[in-house]
Amino acid sequence: MTLCLLLLSVVALSVAVPVPRALTRSSWPEREPVLGLWVWQCLVATVLLCCLTALTLGAAAVFHTVRARVFAPAPPGVSQAYDLSAAPPWATALTLLLACGAAWTTAMLARELFDARRRRGQARAHLRERAPDLPAGLPSARGPLLVLEDEYPDAWWMPGSPPQLIVTTGALHRLTSHQLDAVLTHERGHARAHHDWLLHLSTALATGFPRIPLFSHFCDQTHRLVELAADDTASRRCGHLTTALALIELNQHRGVLSCASSHRLLGERVDRLLQPPPRLLRRQRALTTTVATLVPLLPLLITFAPGLTALS
Secondary structure (H helix, E strand, O other): OHHHHHHHHHHHHHOOOOOHHHHOOOOHHHHHHHHHHHHHHHHHHHHHHHHHHHHHHHHHOOOOHHHHHOOOOOOHHHHHHOHHHOOHHHHHHHHHHHHHHHHHHHOOOEEEEEEEEHHHHHHHHHHHHHOOOOOOOOOOOOEEEEOOOOOOOOEEEOOOOOOEEEHHHHHHHHOOOHHHHHHHHHHHHHHHHHHHHHHHHHHHHHOOOOHHHHHHHHHHHHHHHHHHHHHHHHHHHHOOHHHHHHHHHHHHHHHHOOOOOHHHHHHHHHHHHOOOOOOHHHHHHHHHHHHHHOOHHHHHHHHHHHHHHHHH
């Protein structure tokens, strides 16, 4: 059991500190944003699984009640293979630390979901006030598309039940039909991929553990890569130039395309659309996907190895 805890700690620290720093310096996620998002999710899952399995083993070693429940279905030789009775003194401290971390993570996730629901409710109430009044006899504007009377050009996706795509009349006047189609396809790409849930998860982890490089980089890269992925969805249907022009038309009045602007992401997105980077080879994408998918299995393999060895 001591060896399992040490190996799980090594894996968690390796994935949480040096790996995300190396990944942020890589350029290939910009070429494959969907694959980049998957790799980040697998890294986060690996760390969380390391903590969860270490918490389970530590609790089983420290508390006899937990040990009886965890190993109740297993043969006697399996529990003996973990040597839980010889747990070192630091296992108790580690177990308490992991338990506090699990409770804090749950609290951060709950707070993020609660805040997101509250913000969404406030936004929907504001939209109901701004939505134009329809003639008597027509249903209220609760369809998938809502047009607001506003000279300010804007378009965004409102998740929830029901989800809605909001477009202002300023955007309708400024954009051509092809550019508007690109904007709508971009927002639908966010909705189909459920990017809002990914953003909530990354924000909650970064808020709860701001000093852990994996979670802080995960939050930053998620906000960046979801936009690049949605841009790719729009450009595949409407073309790179049309999508870039739509972004410029929607945002040039805000000044975010200037060199002095702090909103460098939009400028990078336009440059990327105007000069699309080459995609990875299919073999490289398949290899990266396979390796990233197998990494979260490592803490499970470390945890179950003594029991499987005893059974064999």
